Amino acid sequence: MVPKPAPDVTRRSEKSRRAIYAAALSLVAEVGYPKTTVEGIAARAGVGKQTIYRWWSSKADVLLEAFLDLADQTARPAGPETAGPETAGIPDTGDLAADLKAVLRATVDELLDPRFDAPARALTAEGVVNEQLGRVFVARLLEPQLQLYVARLRSAQDAGHVRRDVDPRIALELFVSPLAQRWLQHTGPITHDYTDTLVDYALYGLAPR
Amino acid sequence: MVPKPAPDVTRRSEKSRRAIYAAALSLVAEVGYPKTTVEGIAARAGVGKQTIYRWWSSKADVLLEAFLDLADQTARPAGPETAGPETAGIPDTGDLAADLKAVLRATVDELLDPRFDAPARALTAEGVVNEQLGRVFVARLLEPQLQLYVARLRSAQDAGHVRRDVDPRIALELFVSPLAQRWLQHTGPITHDYTDTLVDYALYGLAPR
Numbered sequence: 001m002v003p004k005p006a007p008d009v010t011r012r013s014e015k016s017r018r019a020i021y022a023a024a025l026s027l028v029a030e031v032g033y034p035k036t037t038v039e040g041i042a043a044r045a046g047v048g049k050q051t052i053y054r055w056w057s058s059k060a061d062v063l064l065e066a067f068l069d070l071a072d073q074t075a076r077p078a079g080p081e082t083a084g085p086e087t088a089g090i091p092d093t094g095d096l097a098a099d100l101k102a103v104l105r106a107t108v109d110e111l112l113d114p115r116f117d118a119p120a121r122a123l124t125a126e127g128v129v130n131e132q133l134g135r136v137f138v139a140r141l142l143e144p145q146l147q148l149y150v151a152r153l154r155s156a157q158d159a160g161h162v163r164r165d166v167d168p169r170i171a172l173e174l175f176v177s178p179l180a181q182r183w184l185q186h187t188g189p190i191t192h193d194y195t196d197t198l199v200d201y202a203l204y205g206l207a208p209r
Numbered sequence: 210m211v212p213k214p215a216p217d218v219t220r221r222s223e224k225s226r227r228a229i230y231a232a233a234l235s236l237v238a239e240v241g242y243p244k245t246t247v248e249g250i251a252a253r254a255g256v257g258k259q260t261i262y263r264w265w266s267s268k269a270d271v272l273l274e275a276f277l278d279l280a281d282q283t284a285r286p287a288g289p290e291t292a293g294p295e296t297a298g299i300p301d302t303g304d305l306a307a308d309l310k311a312v313l314r315a316t317v318d319e320l321l322d323p324r325f326d327a328p329a330r331a332l333t334a335e336g337v338v339n340e341q342l343g344r345v346f347v348a349r350l351l352e353p354q355l356q357l358y359v360a361r362l363r364s365a366q367d368a369g370h371v372r373r374d375v376d377p378r379i380a381l382e383l384f385v386s387p388l389a390q391r392w393l394q395h396t397g398p399i400t401h402d403y404t405d406t407l408v409d410y411a412l413y414g415l416a417p418r
Contacts, residue, residue: 032338121338127394128334129241134395142396153415162415169397170406171415173387178379181386184393185336186343187351188378197379205414206362206371206380 019045020052021066028063029118033126033133038062060133063123067141070116090152096161097199099152104175104195111183111190124184146172162203174202228254229261230275237272238327242335242342247271269342272332276350279325299361305370306408308361313384313404320392320399333393355381371412383411 023044028036038059042049056062090103110116127134146169153168162171175198182188232254237245247268251258265271299312319325336343355378362377371380384407391397 124394125334125337128337129330131395138394138396142394146396160417163417166410166415167406170387170403171410173390174383174407174410174415177386177390178382180394181382181389185333185347185351185389186340187347187355194379197376198383201375201380201383201411201414203414203416205410205412205416205418206375206383207412207414208369208372209414209418 016045016047016051017055020047020062021069024059024062024066025070025115025119028122032122033063033130036063060136063119064137064140067119067123067137070119071141073115090148092152092155094159096152096156096159097203100149100175100199100203101192101196103148104179104199105192107179108190108192108195111179121184146176149176171202175199225254225256225260226264229256229264229271230278233268233271233275234279234324234328237331241331242272242339245272269345272328273346273349276328276332276346279328280350282324299357301361301364303368305361305365305368306412309358309384309408309412310401310405312357313388313408314401316388317399317401317404320388330393355385358385380411384408 020041024036024041027040027044031040036059038049038052041059041062042052045052052062056065091099093099111120123137127137149172150168153162153166153171156162157164157166157168162168175195178198179190179195182190182194188194229250233245233250236249236253240249245268247258247261250268250271251261254261261271265274300308302308320329332346336346358381359377362371362375362380365371366373366375366377371377384404387407388399388404391399391403397403
């Protein structure tokens with residue numbers, strides 16, 4: 001997004017960008033999306049608002065990139081030594097239940113991380129009542145994550161571990177959406193045991209076999 | 210909540226209460242929870258704010274009752290001639306899949322009803338960032354509905370249609386939470402086919418049998 005500048009400019013820019021991301025995330029967590037402004041982000045980051053407008057066109061743009069960066073900084077399914085989940089995909093060890101449990105346990109850890117929780121809540125709450133913003137953030141942030149489950153479930157179909165007639169895009173919701181609802185609506189505790197149980201129920205069904 | 214008054218007072222009170230419910234729901238849908246005030250509800254309902262404070266102690270109380278009333282007015286799983294889902298429970302015809310599909314189809318219709326959608330979104334969005342309010346509304350509005358699924362799943366366990374080792378309070382989330390997430394976050398279309406599919410996947414699992 002930033003054209004390649006000379007090395008010393010890059011260092012300065014990188015520092016400003018980090019400060020702007022941190023300011024945007026902390027501000028939206030504190031005052032909510034509607035009261036977050038580019039001016040407010042600039043003031044908190046200690047930069048001029050022209051600096052922000054040089055790189056981004058709106059507060060939504062700043063927040064979107066700040067979140068993409070945050071997702072890269074916080075819990076990663078495949079461990080901190082690898083790239084983020086956006087690029088790494090869900091591991092395929094051949095054991096679908098184990099692979100899904102591992103990635104959902106990492107998601108639990110991320111949801112319980114205060115660095116992620118407060119800004120993600122503020123933005124999700126706004127998306128609930130502001131459909132346009134909600135759709136942009138889902139398309140850029142959430143759906144790419146969900147597509148990793150689609151890929152893993154397709155691979156499981158190829159291996160004969162998931163029925164051919166199952167739609168992976170719907171199937172993933174059986175374990176992803178319960179976790180999302182508990183997190184968003186405080187409808188129940190979020191633990192590794194809980195997500196393990198969701199995976200078992202989803203794969204093997206509730207009915208006797 | 211209202212002490213039994215003489216019949217003409219009852220009629221007048223009932224009319225005021227309906228006007229207050231309608232005002233509270235339309236106002237929260239338009240301006241959001243934080244900007245909704247008891248004064249604003251009173252002005253829109255054409256009553257003095259003393260009238261509201263005679264019956265309720267806060268805007269949260271008014272909204273809670275307005276929603277309980279709304280849930281009673283909108284889609285009802287067992288048909289309009291019966292009491293609302295709060296009292297009626299989920300039908301038990303002996304066919305668990307059919308019973309769950311019927312109640313989820315009715316929920317789809319309710320979620321797509323603009324009378325319900327806008328105020329429910331406003332309140333849910335506030336609950337995402339205001340944990341105290343969120344927990345009160347979940348405890349009073351959402352959890353009683355979820356407990357109807359718990360009861361139906363327990364009855365299915367007794368009939369041998371659901372495994373004994375399944376926790377019904379978690380199991381219900383496999384079909385309820387995906388619908389909730391699609392509705393709240395605009396992550397996909399909401400249709401009867403979709404909820405039918407969720408029930409089939411949840412009951413019979415994704416793995417080959």
